[in-house]
Amino acid sequence: MARQSAVTLKELAQALELSPSTVSRVLNDPSGIDSRWASPETNQKIYDLATELGYVKNQYAASLRTAKSLLIGVVVPRLQDYVLATMYEGIDEAALEHGYAAVVANSLDQPATHDLRVRKFLDRRIDGLILGDTPFDGATLKSLDKEKVPFVLVNRRSPGHLSVTCNDQMGGRLVGEHFAEFGSKKIFLLAGDHRMSTSIDRTTGFIEALAEQGIHLPVSHIAYGGFDTSSGEKATRDLLDAHGIPEAIFAVNDFAAIGALGVLRERGLKVPEDVKVVGYNDTPLASGVGLTSVHSPMHEIGRRGFDLLLKNIQGEECESVQLDTNLVIRSTSR
Template identity: 30%
Template sequence: MPPRSRVTIRDVAAQAGVSVATVSKVLNNRYGVSPDTFARVTAVIKDLGYEASLVAQSLRNRRTNVIGILVADIEPFSTELLKGAADAIRGTGFELVVYSAGGRTGDPTGWELRYLTRLSGTLVDGAVLVTPAVDLEGIPGTPVVAVDPHTGRAALPTVDSDNLHGGRLATEHLLSLGHTRIAMLTGRADLKSAQQRETGYRGALASAGVPVDENLVRRGDYDAKVATESARELLAGPDRPTAIFAANDTTAIAAIEAARELGLRVPEDLSVVGFDNIPESALCAPPITTVQQPIREMGHRALELLVRLINGEETADTHITLGTELVVRQSTRPPTP
């Protein structure tokens, strides 16, 4: 008879009717698997004669002293966050490795799951996920901290900022200047931060007695290309807004460029407020009024929390929310009469 081909973890998952991540949990005796599922997967492993790789077996009970940071792309937000994580890792005995999906966000199969399944227990002792686009309960059991988490129920430890308050601050600033036709370029719909910033925008308008014009709420997706198209549509019409609140600084910069293309001046013809306070926001012409979230501190706190979890230390607070504040610069002014 021909030799039997080697059984893989995917074979086990298919036979048991579960995900690869669930099989990984069973193999590593991690939390998050029901007794019935555990028994079913164990039976399939025995029936198929599956053997985990010798590398995984040899490393399962050993430290790699490596922490992974998983980012969808290397862009201003993740760059600032990485600086904070790099500061926090000094003196911990761990090394930091960055894994990038190259901008492949919105992947329905979850690039984070694939990376974590590949790295879990063999190459890293834990991971920080930056703006994950998956249901956090579906991630393998290796210690993980999520920064700017998905909109699903956060089963994992998280670090984010007070995005709701920040959205209100941005909108209230524009209202205080006398603007009432205030547009918004929203963020990534799958992230809690985007939902909260929009909720803050809507709440501030409601408190001021200004009805929300749904025609002024357009997609930004935290993406310059998407935001540019939306800003052009907003500003090309006869009843254009006098101000735009962009859900991050990258899309605020895109809105300013779109305004210039249409012959509009910022802030004389259009006021713009961003969110994040990345270094580029202060270098723009004009410098952008923005909501500051402490991005470096978020990276620092996420790394500190993860190290405590890896070391098995008691952690009182595993859901950390940091404050936001308005930074007023030269991209906003009262509307021209």
Template identity: 40%
Template sequence: MQDVARLAGVHPSTASRSLAESPVRISAATVARVRAAARDLGYRPNASAAALRTGSSRLIGVLVHRLTDLALSTMYAGVDAAATAAGYSAVVANGLDDPAVRHERVDALLARGIDGVILADARLDDTVAERLERLGVPYVLAMRTLPGHASVSTNDVEGGRLAARHLLELGHRTAAVAAGDALTSTGRDRTAGFRQAFADAGLPIPDRYVASTGFGVAAGHRAGELICRQGPAPSAVFAVDDLTAVGVIGALRDAGRTVGTDVALVGYNDVELAAELPVPLTSVRSDRDQMGRLAMQLLLDRIAGRPVPSTLLPPLLVPRASTLGASVPGASPPA
């Protein structure tokens, strides 16, 4: 720092303040001269030393079950953009939907001195949120919810209802659900909303038509296989996640059925892939980028000691050929 100050012709304290994220009471010309000197000398601020001095690492941790999940990667992009704008860096860790791994990854994040956590890997059978609360680490949930914990998510019950109403309006009388993971709010709430709408129409969905095999392509294929073994075959399937829906498509194909022709399929999240499939997928859209940005803002509020409310974003059904082209033998729209 003394070398930088000497080259820029300023006092070391002025050089230090000029290299801060938001220089205060220093002219733009001086800031530019100091930063140019730092570049010429190859100077980099020591983040660990700064954290010790300020009590803040300017790092936030983001725990997801798998960043390869397209919906989560978009949500994380929103977190990262909002973090950068606020002068923070985001560090992501995969919990793999495994309680032991999840706690190990939280330990690794805490060891880096993070200022807070965005938890997108929450389950009803896990205690990570309670542990963070007990330790006094600021956190918020994103995408998934837990009772009593601040979160930013889509109104997934309403999203399930939107999917069901769409199919009912098209005349479908029998439907099945690839229900994801029943211990997550996304699997539980989307399924509950869908089943409730069918029940309200006088068409309750039997439990045997609900396959809770997890999220993702492989899990969706297993769910599709279980559904195909039931009789009579449903005319429509709701998958609570778009990648799960892709696996369902494969299982239906193997069973001799064609999505968009003799069976309708609705997904959830409306990832970019959905519109580009050979038969474009009808999906319930959730604004994951906005979700990530709002989660970061809520986390900043918690870091500052302010109370934060949970936020529910509105879902939107995007109809495409996977439902609009499917025939419904002998069906008539419900009254």
């Protein structure tokens, strides 16, 4: 007769003539090689019988014993954004490897929505948070600090808080040095959202690199807005109408850069002959249209974000992580 219910830990222990605590410790060892609880031969017998009988760990019961839910909450501005979606894939992948589940929610970069999403996660007893929607001033983090909730920032940073980002200031510098090599003087900067570290750091590095080469970027040639295609289109139209044709355009996001390319095309301007264009993040779409872009290790940022959060949850000493970038040169700036 077919078995009607899943085998229990106690039944496994009885069949092997071992204590339930020994079987539990062996099966809960994530490496599968710890010999502190039993010999390698006994370990193998436990794994073999558990597989044969179809033993499945009861995560709910485990969470009650350990006071952990094995859930983490992830808040991003928009999951439809390729950059954040790729980072979430890295988070989810790393979480699964450690027995956790990652649940994601959108904040639309609205503080009130962010607070609501975070509160919903906390009500569900999540073990920690990964936040990809934090402004540079960290205003949305005050309640988490007060409640001592473990959390890590990804993609964006805020001083005094754990984060995993790429070196955005260096990324901006790489673009400034690239334009300086061509002797470009009249340059437009599509700077994104001025509240976010991604905008602040990329812009700062870019302007500093130009200044070191004796190139001045007027404030009037900098347009702030969003990180999407429509924002890039609007910023490019406004700058062209106000200041004429530049020699080069740097957008701090690939999608804004693609918006700029569309406007240049509709104005009859050739890229790179008339105007050179560079974006940021090196998304697959950038490769598809030949856009020069600063490479951001998006998937790795997500994985490292979970790793850092897990250390935080476990009470280990933690430091922020900053990953390297490089400039991928393609046809829009050759």
